Amino acid sequence: MIKDRQLYKLILSILTVIVVAMIGLQLVSSWTQPQAQSQLNLYESDLLLQASTWQETNDAEPGTSPLLENLWGDSDPVQQALKNYQKIKTSATLQSGPTDDPEKRAASEAFVNELDLRLGLLYARSGQVEDAIATWTPLAEAAPSPGNQRAVTAAILQGLWSDPPQLKPQAQQQLESQLKGWFRYQSLSQLYQLQQRQETLTTLRSQEHAAAEKALTRLAAVQVFPAIGGLTGVGILIFWLIQFAVKKRQSLPEAASTAPTIEPIEAQADQTPNTPQELAATVRWPVTTIWQVMVVWFAAFFCVSFVLPVVLYVAGAKPETFGARGQAYLALIQYSLLMGVGFSILYLSLKPFLSQPLKWLPLRWQGSWFSWGLSGYLAALPLVIVISVLNQKLLQNQGGGNPLLEIILNSHDRFSMGLLLFMVAVLAPLFEEILFRGFFLTSLTRYLPMWSAIGLSGLVFAIAHLNLSDILPLTVLGCMLGFVYTRSQNLLASMLLHGLWNSGSFIGLIILGSSVS
Incomplete structure (x- = not known):
């Protein structure tokens, strides 16, 4: 048993080195x-x-x-x-x-x-x-x-x-x-x-x-409306700060326990949490499980990104020759594969600890998730905009960008745009919030202080986009997503924020792309 456990950790360590090297190469390449x-x-x-x-x-x-x-x-x-x-x-x-x-x-x-x-x-x-x-x-x-x-x-x-x-x-x-x-x-x-x-x-x-x-x-759509939203967001941030100062407590309480050796209450394991303490108490797996899920998912991400082009090449298809609709189909297929693999990894990893892993996720239609998601989106606007401007000056316009940008800016095919909008506004928030907030952030709350867990999950979320230019802005956005999730105790809130952000960015790109005709 001990030898098996040592072998498991050795394999996981080797896979971690490979994944870290791949991420490093991608980030350096994006420069x-x-x-x-x-x-x-x-x-x-x-x-x-x-x-x-x-x-x-x-x-x-x-x-x-x-x-x-x-x-x-x-x-x-x-x-x-x-x-x-x-x-x-x-x-x-x-x-x-x-x-x-x-x-x-x-x-x-x-x-x-x-x-x-x-x-x-x-x-x-x-x-x-x-x-x-x-x-x-x-x-x-x-x-x-x-x-x-x-x-x-x-x-x-x-x-x-x-x-x-x-x-x-x-x-x-x-x-x-x-x-x-x-x-x-x-x-x-x-x-x-x-x-x-x-x-x-x-x-x-x-x-x-x-x-x-x-x-x-x-x-007006690309300048005035975001400016109004940003000013509203500043007001929300000030309100939150005043509210927290008046209450004379930290904006997010620490988890009920940060010691990994304390087992949570059995009755709470499959219940939807209502407080940050209950959120941490639902985590029944060790640190190695968190490590395993994230490393294996990143490895699967690189495998899918490599295997799909190879399959197309063997089939005689050249992705660079695809039109806008073909590129949209390809992006949707690739992301759907990543979602399927990711959900499978998550389910199989949590199955030994939870009888119903899917019910463990805090997803519920009741509560104030909508107001948290909307206010979080508005509050994120001024923060991310300021960081993006500083980031652009810091990196001197280097660092890469989203590969979907060219398709969105240059395509005038409505069907293609509809497919991509569905992917970025629905599929991406659904999968990424379950992985990075629902699993990763929640798991970290048992072993780290709440703010540290939010910051680390936000950083890993940003790194997963594999562009140097995205790391600072997306870390800030990831932290806001984590804040909204832990305050609302509901993944629907962070999914709404994520969907609004991606939709706003997407629509802005379409408007800019149509401006040069």
Whole structure:
């Protein structure tokens, strides 16, 4: 028996080393990738530029809309976007560097070239025509082949702002197909003015005004509403602090016992807990069981992430060639497999200690779980936003991002978006809250003080996303999820918070992705 136990611990230790090494490799690898926030900043800049033209195309006198001024502050939107694009181009150029991967090199060059096209238009719009032409010239001369669409577009733009102007053939069709949003309207406006097509220019202004109105609505959705929610969250945080100070006690009481040798009451084992003390008392398994569940699940995560692409490769399928709907199906299948494996590991690990492991989870429709979940979401907004800004400055836009980001931003297929929304807003909160809060945090409360258990579970939750840029923000979010769960004693509260957070982020990405059409 002793030898079997020693062998069990040895195998678990070896598996732990492998899992920690895999996590470390993933985190180090993510350092070479740009943060998702950089791309989101570009989309938001484009949205801001488009919205700023509402005043120009409206009959109202300049300065008569305080709401618009509040949206972009005191700075000129064009200058604000110009600084943002310059900063991101510098970062992208440094990140590209020398590489032996031709696909990575080509993608990096294409991104920088796209930035140059837009930067030139921003220079031209701000009156820096010489800088605009200097930005377009290398791109226009890089490849004489007409098949290089960015080179063709750069040559057209260079001709439009040259002195004297040089109008290229098929200029209108090229600008309409290669440029989007504010950049397309600016280039076409210059073209129509040079061609003296006043009627067409008037129609373009009308279209630009309609686009600006839509952009204003989207800008309010991605800036104003989160700001209102964040201010409300600050009020909730202050209320909680005052409430706890008045009561002169810690916000979360310690578990009834932190000693692992004390056995909980048998009658409480399969009952839904009502207090933090009862929550800790339901934990009947040793530390090695906690260790086993988390390490085996991480190992299963890496196995599924490796095996599924191999199976597709053997079947002759190439995931990189899938369209938006195929990518959505693949993401849903992979996450469903992870859920099935995770629930199986959890059930089999707890079965020796609980007659009904599923009933042990604190899930109940009664109580104040809805108000805890909603208030927790609002309170998390200002905390995570502040940490995200600091994190972006600290990591200098490095650290990787969610692989689903590109699909969400660039896809306009509603069915695909519905599948992904179901995955992030329903499946992810269900599984991750059961694993990280329902099992992991609850188990830790028996062996650690409550706040330590919340902090550790939040950190592991963040690490599980395998991106350096996510660790600080998601640790804060994980701690808020843990706080809401332990206060409400109900997983429905943290599931609601988690679902609201993922849904809000998802909808924000869809709005930003639709802003560049």
